[in-house]
Amino acid sequence: MLTHMRKNWLYLFLASFIAIVPFDAGAQKRNVEKYRNKANDPISGSNYSDKLNYADLLFAQGSYFNAIDYYQQLKQIDERNPYITFQLAECYRATRDYVPAAHYYTEVKNMAKKVYPYSAYYAGLMLKQQCEYQLAIQSFNEFLEDNKKNAIKLAPNDNPLIENTPDRTVDPKTMKVIKKIVKKEIEGCEMAIKSVKDPQPVTLVNAGPNVNSAYTELSPYPLGDSSLLFGTIGRNDVIETSNRKGTATNTQYKEKFMISHKQSGFIDSFQWPMPFYDGAFNDRNYHTANGCWAPGGKAFYFSKCFVDENDSNKMKCDIYKSEFGVRGWGPAVKIPIGDEGTNTMPFVAKVGKKEILFFASNRTLQSRGKYDIWYSIIDPRDGRYGRPQNCGKVVNTNQDELTPYYDSRTKTLYFASSGQVSMGGFDIYAAEGGPSRYKNLHNMGYPINTCADELYYILDPVGKPDGYLVSNRIGSYALKNPTCCNDIWRVQYEPRLVVMGKVVSKKTNELMTESVVKMVDQKGDLRTYNSEDGKFLFNMSRTHSYVITADKPGYTSSRASVSTMEIKRADPDDTVVVTIFLDTIKTSFAVNNIYYDYDKANLRPESVASLDSVLHFLTDNPSISVEIYSYTDSKGKDEYNLALSQRRAQAVLDYLEKNGIDRARMTARGFGNKNSVAPNAINGKDNPEGRQANRRTEFRIVTDVPTRRVLYNSALPGTMDQQEKNLQVEPQGEDEPGQPGKKAPATDDEE
DSSP: OHHHHHHHHHHHHHHTTTTTTTTTTOOSOOOOOSSSSSGOOTTTOOOOHHHHHHHHHHHHHHHHHHHHHHHHHHHHSSSOOOHHHHHHHHHHHHHHOHHHHHHHHHHHHHHTTTSTTTHHHHHHHHHHHEEEHHOOOOOOOHHOOOOSSSEEETTTTTTOOOSHHHHHHOOOHHHHHHHHHHHHHHHHHHHHHHHHHOOOOOEEHHHHHHHOOOSOEEEEEETTTTEEEEEEOOOOOOOOOGGGGGGGGGGGGOOEEEEEBBBBBBOOOOOEOOOEEEEOOOOOEEEEEEEETTTTTEEEEEEEEEEEETTEEEEEEEEEEEEEEEEOOOOEEEEEEEEOOOOEEEEEEEEEEEEEEEEEOOTTTTTTSSEEEEEEOTTTTTOOOOOOOOEEEEEESSSOOEEEETTTTTTTEEEESSSSSSSSSSSSEEEESSSOOOEEEEOOOOOTSSSSHHHHHHHOSSSOOOOEEEOOOOOOOOSSSSSSEEEEEEEEEOEEEEEEEEETTTTTBBBBSSSSEEEETTTTOOOEEEEESSSSEEEEEEEOEEEEEEEEEEEEEEEEEEEEOOOOSSSEEEEEEEEEEEOOOOEEEEETTBEEEEEEEBBOOOHHHHHHHHHHHHHHOTTTTEEEEEOSSSSSSSHHHHHHHHHHHHHHHHHHHHHHHHOEEEEEEEEETOOOOSSSTTTTTTTHHHHHSSSEEEEEEEEEGGGGGGOOSSSHHHHOHHTTTTTTOOOOOOTTTTSSOOOOOOHHOOO
């Protein structure tokens, strides 16, 4: 199990309880505003030991923002103190300020790696949560390399990663579990790199300031397509209180239901929120959130949470239900599913013919660890709740699973997990089936999931399947740092646009196996597909133009162009089918209509279109190098014509280089009036058409360099040749490219 740090801010989603981490509201032991001027703060002026004791006290109380202030003051005095640096890192991690957290964990790793052996792991975790995936992988691997031993000893304040570590010593059995956790984080980084390169057809938009505040919003529940129910404190300023255990009296700081209607005429724009008065659900003495209606709308379920001051100020949540009768909504009653642990985040849905209550709970009997997704079957005859059952090992892990939502239309359970392979902290997952058995578990991918935390995924009940989720991703309204706080985001599903096709031989029209298909958009972003059978598929996005080519040793590729510029978000899904042709590499090729005026080296305007075909060829076939041959007509002296033809070849090279072709792949050669393709004169009379035809440029392929080829997998280092060790390409040298042992034809100046 992870340490108490994640537990503390996890309360945020259970209640959501703002008075505990990461917002320092009820956790303050003193009024922050009173001492904004450090000259008036008696702690700032105290000695080193007293200040350290006070900072540690704030840390122990969960007042991390205040603790940061004093640890920073202490670090200015004692910059190389690993204890203070580690405490700073812990505070920033608890407040989800990932950048400074990674910085200070890295400092600790460099100062006292043996004392704080987990510092490299936590540095990697914080790098992962700011999307620095490659750096995170390096840090995770460093942790594994440094901790090859089967047991490690921890510093007094080091987090053990797994709880119940006796004598601060991690035994060999526990260390194996820890290494599995770290390897899963590496797997998550690799998955994220791949997912970002191939995003899902969806756009995420912040629900805006009429829904979101600087504090956390949670539990969005769409009411048709006209309004949104959600939980919020609804404040943008710092909450102050002087009594940590006095939060029950701070009724204005309680999480409560609000409702916001959509503004007519604007897509996903919300009006100023109003209190939700349908029933007496909001309670001034409790945090209330996580609301949902039972099918048919006759019952409303929600969570009520409070701080149990008699049990170490732990959060306690229960699920309540109110029924609608002839006199309106009746009183909310706690549902009888047991009092063990915390039960929260209800969602009621039809699974087949049964009405099922899904919820999150940290009850221990049958638990797989920490918070799991549970379900209870509601008896249709008397409304009784069956004994809660765990949703099983496909869904639940030894970490936290939260915010269940079941879509009866597709028989799919959506939930947030920190125990599955994730792109960040909590990711949204989907699994088909229910209520007890599930299959096809999958991560929802980017951009639904990011390196931040994502929870509370839910779809609209009618119309196009847009939806909502809660995330602290960059772009959220923030109280302290860019990722401290959660906002509600609108999930706008794009039409699914797919390009699929096949790679075939130009000569035989048969599928070409073991080729790499690449798709480049107008911004130059490249995606690759390793086609073992000659078939491929890419997801596309709206407002893009794509060029698709293939790469295989010894072959050149044609191209296909696909545009989604005119497609609107409301348009239906679409699939485009294309064919890419591969042809064996030829020694040379001619390009028509590359002409010059008499006695000039400047390209004529009509030549540009033809040169663009060469530009596309060289762009689509990056392993190919060419020689550019230019010729003149017979007028003039041979020496002059030779120099003129060289300038003409150079003009072509300059044009191609200007448009992105590496100069090292091209050689310009002029041959004067050699090798005429048409008579310069007929019957002793000048032939203008023939002379124009002789003022030409041709191209000869001279090399095919494997190391210039596109990557098999763009998420991995190395070229296609390096990744496929068994791929052997014959050396080219003077042989004809692609045909070893066959001598290339002699050039003009060799004849």
